[in-house]
Amino acid sequence: MKKLSWLLFFITSVLLSQNLEEDIYVATETFIANKNETTLNTLLQKEHYFKTQLKTSDEQLAFVFLQCNKAYYLKEIGHLTQSILSFEDASKRFFNNNLAAISDFDIIESCLKPLGNLYIQINDYTNAISTINNYILLAKTQENAKHQTSGYINLAILYQTIGKHKNAIDILEQANANNNQQKQLLLQLKIKSLIELNNFEKAFLLNNQLQSTFEKHKNNYAVALKQNEVKLAISEFQKAKTLIGNQTFSDRFLAKFYLEEAQLHIINKNDTLAKASLQQALQILLPNQNTNELPDKNLLYAENTFIDIFDVLASIETNRKTALNYLDLSFYVSQLLQNNSTSQENKIQHQATDRLRSETCINLLYNQFKHSGNKNNITKALHYAENNKSGVLKTIASKKLRLQQFPNDTLLIKEFKLLAEQERLTSQLIHAEINNDDTKKLNKISTALNTVSIDLKRLQPEINKKYGRFETNPFSLEKLQKQLNIDKATCLEFFFGREAIFIFKITENDTSFDKIELNEAVSNQIKNFIHLFDNASIINNNIANFTSQAYNLFNLLKIDAIESKNLIIIPDGLLNFVPFEALLHQETNTTQYQNVPFLVKQHNIAYNSSAAFYTQQLQTKNNTNILGIFPVFEGKKQELGYSKDEAEYIKRIFTGEFLLKQEATKQKFLKYANNFGIIHLSTHASSGDFSLPANISFINDTLYLNELYALNLKPNLVVLSACETGIGKLYKGAGAMSMARGFQYAGAENLLFSLWQINDLSTSKIMQLFYENLEISKSAFHANHSSKIGYLNNKNIANFKKSPYYWSAFVYYGKLTKPSKNYTTIYIVFGSIIILFVVFLRRKLKRHAS
Structure with missing residues (x-):
């Protein structure tokens, strides 16, 4: 009787298992046959149920199939964050359950390739490089030359995206085309990098081998633009534009195409046509948006093309307030991109790209302040300066502060364990690269890093749900001035831009705002002072030169007229390397250092990374x-x-x-x-x-x-x-x-x-x-x-x-x-x-x- 019961149980389990596997495939194929918002919601409901029932490898494989198809559709409709999460989970599930042992399911084509491309799209270059290298290695083990070449192509696209065109060409030289489509794509990518490297002769030779007339005109346009032949560039671009209808392009490609057209109109000093092209680009990415209004933030998503569009719109906008609104939209999308990244290296790269935008905002507010005298502009400018200072450090400090407030919270404890593991693995990767370890070891560490990144992303919604969306400790002028009052201090904060150095002087009850035009002479003045400390003899051999430079830099940086004994300096850029205490607050001819009027004698100085x-x-x-x-x-x-x-x-x-x-x-x-x-x-x-x-x-x-x-x-x-x-x-x-x-x-x-x-x-x-x-x-x-x-x-x-x-x-x-x-x-x-x-x-x- 016991044997019969066990047999019935076994048969029932097998039948249920087969039914679940079949149900997952049927649900996925029903969705594929008619993809829209309604069928997606139905699939999501079923996915939630399926996930709780999975037991066998076959069921896991069916579920991976579902996740990949769902992710692909989410990518198509611009829901990039959800798409990435779905692809990541599918990848982790496939490898953790060793599903390659039971099936020839093409995980590279169905999951890893689109995931790597999505990472590039959201500027998550660390995970992009890791993912692409992993599937190149996997393709080698499978002896799949086509996927290997695809990996090299996508890696080259990544390097082109970050401006490393020599690296891109080196990667492309390793690739062997497996079909005509790959051959043409390799050619096009090489031509693009050669043009960027000003190797026009070789670019023209390769351009003749292209079959696409559209691409030929686009390349001719790029060369003409690099050579400042604007009329020829416009002509070639328009020829390419007439061929768009004959091609099949993604919405993202078309949006970037009209963005390029706008930039060409700006070079030709036609802002009206430029704005029309930019609005057309926005209309492609946001088909439901009224182009006569500022886009609704709620419609935006993590797509770097938005940032380029808003930045260009701000550059041609004559109304300062509207220009700042466009730039704020760029910052918003940039933050969406950063939210998808877990490594501090990626976050730092995002902050670097935000830098020029911050300078533009501060400069607009400086001009407004000079025009109106309204000190609210100083406060706003300070916010932009602070938002671009030590963002990663402020984030981790705020996370630690939250953990100190809730030391027994298992979610927060888990988060810090994962963050520590992420840095430990990053350190391992650095050591492996220093030691020139083999590719397999590097990829093993990279895979582990990807897993930690995925786990951190999965954890964040739970933390957000419990504590609200996490935000870095925001800058507060009121809080700053209150602390300055307690410390009897003045704060001198610098923002070192590309075209200017902005200086904020904050006391317990007042603020001031100044600007130094950053030309070559000013830059050299700062560098020359820093280089005085390269070795001990430089200053001692010419004390008069030192005292002159130290006093001139004191005046340049407008440190005079500070009454407080205590002085907080928040340096930036090259000023991080200036020993402010060694500056002179008045001229002197003495060669006795004890009598030199160093700033340290006038002020008790402390530094900080941000207010x-x-x-x-x-x-x-x-x-x-x-x-x-x-x-x-x-x-x-x-x-x-x-x-x-x-x-x-x-x-x-x-x-x-x-x-x-x-x-x-x-x-x-x-x-x-x-x-x-x-x-x-x-x-x-x-x-x-x-x-x-x-x-x-x-x-x-x-x-x-x-x-x-x-x-x-x-x-x-x-x-x-x-x-x-x-x-x-x-x-x-x-x-x-x-x-x-x-x-x-x-x-x-x-x-x-x-x-x-x-x-x-x-x-x-x-x-x-x-x-x-x-x-x-x-x-x-x-x-x-x-x-x-x-x-x-x-x-x-x-x-x-x-x-x-x-x-x-x-x-x-x-x-x-x-x-x-x-x-x-x-x-x-x-x-x-x-x-x-x-x-x-x-x-x-x-x-x-x-």
Whole structure:
């Protein structure tokens, strides 16, 4: 009887399984036969039910078939985000269940190719490269030459999209056409990149091999435009336009075609025709939109063509308000694109493209302010400047703040685990590329990264549902001015654009707005000042040249007339590398550094990455225990002999864990870093180069920037007594990709770090003074200032060692913590003694004179 029951159960299960598999295929094929909004909704309802019933591999495969077809239709109707999610889930399901073992289903053609193209379309280049490389490798293992070539074609299109045309040609040279269609496409792509590289002769030779008359005219137009032959360009473009009806093009291609036409009309100084072409492009992408009105935000979607259209419309708009409205629409679409990206590298790339748009907005508001005097324009301009400052850092800081508020939330905990895993895998990928590991290993890491990215995307709707749509800590002028009032400070914020430097001066009750036209002379003035600190001898060999440049730059940057003793500087662009404390607030002829009117003598200076950062409050460890890392590197070429003295001195003042020489390992740092309120690293660091990210050295290993991103630290203070910890590849809107930024990302609120390389006794002396003052004042902000003043006033230090090269390398980013009462009392007493001494001396001199 038991055997009969088991048999009946087995037969029933098989029949149900076959029915479910068949039901999924029937539902999908019914939808394919009649694709519209109604049948899509029906399919979505059935999909939700099917998903809960899946058990066998055959059912999983049927479900992948459903997801791919649904995703393809969503792509066709412009629902790119939903399409990507569906393709991603289908890909993950196919490989996780090893469905290739039971079927010859073409996952490359049905899923991976359209997914890679969608990533390109939404500017998610990290996932695009990973996806395309993965299916190229898969095609190689399957010996599918057609798909391999398709992969090379799409990879070349990606490189063309980001302007890397030499890379595109190198990729195309690897491809072998499997049919005439591929051959023509390879030709066309090569021609496009050759034109961009100004290799017109070779482009013309290949152009003759094209079969498409439309493409020939388009290429002739592109060459004529590059050679400034506008009439010929217009003629060739119009010839191509007459052939559009004979071709089959996607809506996206047509929209881009009319966008190109608009740009051609602008070159020909016909804004009316340009606007008509742009409206036609919009009509193609938004068929239900009234072209006489600004597009409704709710109709827009993550499509980069919208950004180009709105930016061009803004450029020809004569009404400033309307122009700003168009630019705001571009920012909105840009944010939609960023929402589809999980890696910070992609987000940083998006911010870089937003940069020029931000400058346009700020410039429009500056002109409006000069015209009307209305200070509301300053506030609006500040918002644009702030929105393009350290966006990734502000986002992660806000996420950490939310986790601190809800520390037991499983969703938020899972999110941070995934973010840490993403950075860990990114670091692995960097190491693999440095070591020239084989393609299989690289693709394995890339696949794992894709999986984490998908999991993060899946998690976000749940978090949004629980906490509302997440938004980075927004800039608030009111909040900023309130904090400035508390700190008795003035904030000087810079926006370093392509054509101008904008300066915002904010006090507790006022704002001002200024502009410096950024020409070659101004740019060179800033660069020349930065280069004065390339080595110690430059300043000492010509002190007069230094003092002249330092005073001129002070005037150029309009730092005068600041009454507050405390000054917060939010640098930008090249100004990230300027030691503002070494500027001069008045002219001088002295060669004695102690008497030079450095800005550090007039103001107590702190820096920050953005005003929003300055006002944001993160929970940090209150203890003052130090984790000190001192590898020293004894007997090696770059031995840090003075580092031992630095360690011994700090040990006398502060308690903690001090790891010297062989104890200063990367593993111990990672193990102990989260237990201390102060982290001090006295070691070698590098700003990185084209292929290597910024890094910092331990006795046994190197810690790269992305490894820091994976950490979740809460130190009150990080001191990087190492060279170049504030230097790294400069990204517009994000700042330098330095080790200091890495510690900020990891959770450090206050940092002291260097802008250039100093391996010298002076570093040890500055550090000793810093910690001496920190122990008394309990304020890194005041300790940094006092250590520099103390260094300059120290009679035992030779004049040449008081050059700003030695003491101004270290900059403090963080809060303006007030000194302790004991520290204040000491300074009052000390000041009183000095006053009494001066009075006594004057009386004595008077008696002597009489």
